[in-house]
């Protein structure tokens with residue numbers, strides 16, 4: 001299995017990303033680290049512990065990281081994920097705890113000690129990852145690839161041109177995109193193809209396990225906010241797409257392109273400027289995900305959740 005670390009801000013879709021990574025045999029989840037984003041750091045961290053507890057994920061260290069973006073103040077997404085960051089279903093009290101180490105220190109230690117390079121899967125703002133690469137430049141060589149959820153070659157979601165994870169900490173995203181580490185960007189172009197239709201929700205509910213019920217509850221809440229805020233008929237399950245790309249690259253089709261992060265645009269701060277046509281002469285620094293095999297994607301997510309629920 002491919003060794004991976006998920007750096008996240010749960011978050012409904014982050015929760016499913018953790019479950020996919022823990023329940024699929026093609027990847028080995030080495031750690032879950034948290035960052036402020038969808039909600040404040042104490043909430044995203046508590047949510048990561050809730051997810052591990054309800055999904056029976058034990059032996060995977062959870063570490064809290066940065067509580068705010070590098071430069072600008074934090075702006076959370078309570079309108080999408082609720083006051084808790086994981087509104088909807090009820091959760092049992094966490095039976096696992098965080099390790100007493102900052103997320104960046106934990107990632108650094110794992111990279112140093114692991115026999116092979118590790119894939120980092122950031123599904124929140126890139127604050128922790130930018131800090132890691134700044135503080136420990138030598139770690140770049142220990143990272144096999146960064147496969148992130150964030151950005152967009154087209155429309156944004158928090159502003160007309162910016163996607164939430166990049167918009168929340170544009171300076172961090174800029175550091176990551178300029179780092180030279182092999183990078184795959186799973187942005188809105190592809191995640192808006194991962195729609196949790198009622199048929200998908202019923203596959204979780206139909207598992208007949210408490211975990212299946214929790215997943216159905218998460219997707220139902222997410223469907224409500226996406227309908228109200230964005231007019232989506234079905235909510236896009238962004239974050240697990242990045243994990244799926246690591247599990248089976250054939251699920252997510254990519255094209256090579258240069259990507260830069262807009263830091264100073266009057267209307268476009270936080271946009272990822274993707275040179276799909278190769279017009280700028282700037283070198284390729286990312287694989288940009290454009291297509292999703294949605295059937296294979298959902299089969300994989302459902303299988304992982306069933307495996308966890310049965311354990």
Ligand code: BDR
Pocket residue numbers: 011012013014038077080123124149157163164165238239
């Ligand atoms: C991203 O923003 C968050 O709200 C989601 O968890 C996802 O990581 C989508 O723009």
Ligand code: CA
Pocket residue numbers: 008009010011013014038123124239
């Ligand atoms: Ca997220």
